[in-house]
Amino acid sequence: MNRKLFGTDGVRGTANTAPMTAEVALRLGLAAGKYFQRKSALPRVVIGKDTRLSGYMLENALTAGLTAMGMNVLLLGPVPTPAVGYLTRSMRADLGVMISASHNPHQDNGIKFFGPDGFKLSDAAEAEIEALLGTDIPLADPGAIGRAKRIEDGRGRYQEYAKTTFPQGVRLDGLKVVIDCANGAAYRAAPEVLWELGAEVIPVGTSPNGKNINLRCGSTHPEAAAEAVVAHGADVGITLDGDADRVMILDQQGRVADGDQIMALLAARWAEEGRLKGGALVATVMSNLGLERFLQGRGLRLERTPVGDRYVVERMREGGFNLGGEQSGHIVMTDHTTTGDGLVAGLQFLAEMARSGRAASELTHSFETVPQMLKNVRYAAGQEPLAAPSVQAAIAAAEARLNGHGRLLIRKSGTEPLIRVMAEAEDTDVLSQVVDGIVEAVSQAAV
Known part of the structure; x- marks a missing residue:
């Protein structure tokens, strides 16, 4: 079944311009509600968003469509995309929705769906939802219309879960960390988690105003974080994108390590510990040839997929692999998360710094890249x-x-x-x- 509305990561476009209009969002809410209808006493959906101004408009429109189908909507407010994946499953929701255009500028926005298992929907599922948009969708009876309410502890639940992915007994005391949240969804969650784990935190990109998300900051513009690392004499920098599903790591000199270098470090470490399932790392066709050579030198394989973290996750689930990602900074660890999680990936890097006592510069250069x-x-x-x-x-x-x-x-x-x-x-x-x-x-x- 062909898809025209959905791209590699949900529906995306310029706000108030088709397809990112309130009307389309309303129809998507109706169609998704129809697709996920089931015989349940409490059909529910969780909705998260990043900090874009247009998020209010799309949140309200989606809520109207979903409640019109009889679904109860739990509004999380600004939370990272991986938080929506986690909370969809942990709160036993039928559907999760994230309103975000990730690393795009503020005038763009997007809508992506998660199934009840916390994983992004397949191409086939998105195609079925898209097909419903052009049909007459019967609405719920007046007495069966859903309710909507704000969930105040959604971010806190995610933060506590993120901390459980950090090794027990390990602390970040004495480590000075720059965290750049891109004025996006993790502007509160990421600095708080790092501080609670003992780090001295230097925040960057934590003052969102609805229009400055990804603006000269974050994983796609790491210069601001690099300047902060050098100016404050920090040990390491972590840069997230607008919805915090991507990460780049900066060493103590402000030099950037992309997703390939992060994956190389984790794959080698996990293989040493006997917990890299299938003896392989899953990455996309964009990953550097140097990464492939690095893995081969350790008797490991690189499984390549089309571009898009959803395709990485699909291959991981098919093959039983537990580590994958993209050069752009999506790092997927299915032992912990259902989608790319920049904060959790950053924590894994920090854990290796704490465990090994090695400087960030030693851990961010596992292989020589092919130009x-x-x-x-x-x-x-x-x-x-x-x-x-x-x-x-x-x-x-x-x-x-x-x-x-x-x-x-x-x-x-x-x-x-x-x-x-x-x-x-x-x-x-x-x-x-x-x-x-x-x-x-x-x-x-x-x-």
Whole structure:
């Protein structure tokens, strides 16, 4: 079943512009309510959001649709995306909803759904919900309309759970930590958890105003955290994105380690302890070739999936693996979480610092990366630049130029109207020529 509304991470777009309108959110609430209807005395859904101004509008519209279907709505307020996954399951909800556009700027927003098991819905489930949007959905009888109420302890429940993922008996006393929350969903939860575990906390990006989420801060803009690390003489920096399902780690000199380096550290450590299930790490096609070589050198495998943490999780569940993620900083540990969790991943890194007594700089460089270049080309709605013969010719020429000594990946973004052109090659001159050639061809085709 085809999906047009849902991308790789739910529905996303510019607020007050289709599909991110109150009307579409209302219809999504109706359709999701219909899809998850069951014979239950207390059909319930939990809704979380990040700090975007448009979250109020979408929250109210979704609530109207869901209550109209007879579902009782529990409003969590601003909480990280992984908190919604956790609370959906722990509170025995039929459905979880997160209102967030993750790392996107404030004018964007999104809606993503979690099933009763706390995992994001499959493509097939999203397609069925999308198909319901164009149908007449029978509403609940007047006496069966649902109720909505605020849940004041949702964030606290998540914080306490996050702390249980930290090794017993280990403390962060004496460790100075910069935490950049991107003015997003974890602006209270992350600093409080770190402080309660003993760290000296230097907060960055913890003053949301509805419009400054991800603005020159967070995992996609780690410069602010890097400056704070150096200025305060911090031991380490942790940068989250707007909904806190991504993380980047900064060493004591402010240098950034991406998701590949974090996954390499955890995979090697877990393998030593005999708790890396299946002897493999699951990552996407974007992960660096250096990570694959690092794992192979330790007798471990890298299982690659399409881009999107949902596909990483699906492969993990299929194969019984317990560690996976993305270069962009989604780290999924199914022993602890049902989706990427930036805070919990950051805690695992800090635990290794505390356990080993090693500096962050020693733990953030497990392997040498193969030179990699990624460039984005924006295109207008309705265009299909990748189908242009000139673009196809440029791609064929690039593959011939690499001649088996590199890797090429061209794909559409699942969340924005962008063509992403990525290549890896040991020869940096060849790398730039290959990427620039394709980017130029795509740009011309997108005019």
